[in-house]
Amino acid sequence: MLAQRKRIPSVRPDGRATSLPAPTGGWNARDSVANMPITDAVILENWFPSTTYVEMREGYSRFATGITGWTETIMQYSGSTTNKLFAAAGTVIYNITAGGAATSNVTALTNARWQYVNNTTTGGSYIQAVNGADYMHVYDGTNWYKDTDGVPYNVTGVDTRTCIGITLSHNRVWLTQTGTLKAWYGPTGAIGGAFNALDLSSFCQRGGYLMTIATWTMDAGYGMDDMTVFITSNGEVLVYRGDDPTSTASWGLIGIYWIGSPIGRRCTIKYAGDLLIITRDGVQPMSLALQSSRLNPRISLTDKIQLAVSQAVTSYGANYGWQLLPYPNENMLILNIPVSESSSQQQYVMNTITRAWCKFTGWNAACWELYNNEPYFGGNGYVGKAHDTTADNGTNITCNGLQAFSFFGNRNQIKQFTQMRPLFNVTGSPSVATCINIDYDTSDPTSNIAFDPTTYSTWGTSTWGSATWAPGASVVGNWQGANGIGRAGAPHIMTEAQGITLQWLAIDIIWRPGGIF
Secondary structure, eight states: OOOOOOOOOOOOOOOEEEEEEEOOTTOOSSTTTTTTTEEEEEEEEEEOOOOOOEEEOEEEEEEEEEESBBBBEEEEEEOOSSSEEEEEEEEEEETTTTEEEEEEEEOSSSSSOEEEEEEETTTEEEEEESSSSSSEEEEOOOEEEEESTTTTEESSSOGGGEEEEEEEEEEEEEEEESSSSSSEOOOTTTTSEEEEEETTTTOOOOOOOOOEEEETTTTTTTTSSSEEEEEETTTTTEEESSSSSOTTEEEEEEEEOSSBBOOSSEEEEEEEEEEEEEETTTTEEEHHHHHHSSSGGGTTTTTTGHHHHHHHHHHTTTOOOEEEEEEEGGGEEEEEEEEEESSEEEEEEETTTTTEEEEOOOOOOSEEEETTTTTEOOOOSSSSEEESSSSBBTOOOEEEEEEEOTTOOOTTEEEEEEEEEEEEEEESEEEEEEEEEEETTTOOOOEEEEOOOOOOOOOTTSSSOOOOOOOSOOOEEEOOEEEESSSEEEEEEEEEEEEOOEEEEEEEEEEEEEEEO
């Protein structure tokens, strides 16, 4: 008879392990903190949500210096063979093409808030710029002129000192006149000449004044169906088809639409085959905004952070500096938020692949421009080149990320959190503070953790065959204590570093189940 084997009772492990991915879904300022996807974040500051990880943003360097006051406009000249960069601050336009010390080109101006276009005619390539106070200024590739300096710069019919916006549509220059519902258009293929008025006052039921003029392609850029769009301060949008306002046969009103009131003179930007508009309803693509007639707020690109956008518009909507900038090289769309005109600004930044958002701080930018496919911004006394280094002009970059709260499978069960292990891909040894926030507490962590990345060998001094060579970055993760008792928990990670790259990959959490309350 075989001996009966003694049965050993199974023991249920006390601790449970859960691995959470990095919050690549981005900043969520729309949903309840108790009902967010775990891939979202309550706070995501200076952490950019890539497609597979969240990474510390890059920094900036001071590209041009020696500028007096805030740089409020950056203008790119695009000639047939030459590109140049100009910055306007105070009463001066500077040439900053070479970087370093800026060179004064135009002085004795009234303000630095210019709107401009690049216009190429049979006579050459030009910048044309207006600011609502000075005569229109024109740059011909060599020198700056005013529109009173003679042919071909002269503009008749309207005093360009009263014009605050400029647009190029169907090879015509259009001017937005300050405080009116009049748009002024010039001759085809010219930078000056006789301008005529298109008075929109009889069509605008909501009154106000003309905020801006833009072009929009209704067929998403596949054909020649470009429209001229007039947007008023009260959110009326008039869309015209055609290229000759003097001819009823080739010019006609397609429709009048209502959107949220636009924010700032630089409220529009061409984006792929569409037109994006900064409004009180968020950043909206024209193609969807006109279809919804404000009935569906989810068409806004900023839908997921709409509460933050609405609060920013309420608090800072009257400030100068609202602007959009696409940055294709890094799949970013930058929305500049002028928290203060004289001290600080911040950016809400979208990943154009996933439409995940985050917030950047530390780039105090009054304006933006893309030059040679790289982003530049106007600072106080300088022009900065963004996304250029791994430090903010030699100082640390501070990141703050609070992931969405998780119930770890049971909303009603109490959990005791005991350990956590953040996983990073890093090129150095950053200073990182982490904790588990409990039950919707958003306080910052207070204790730092140390990482010990693998030490790699130095080329030229280490022994071949026995040395360990660096792959460029290493994955590190150390267990640490994570004290907290509650129903929901959220990983919170802060770091302050420079001179390294840092990617947040995932986080492992050990917790014990408790009772149900």
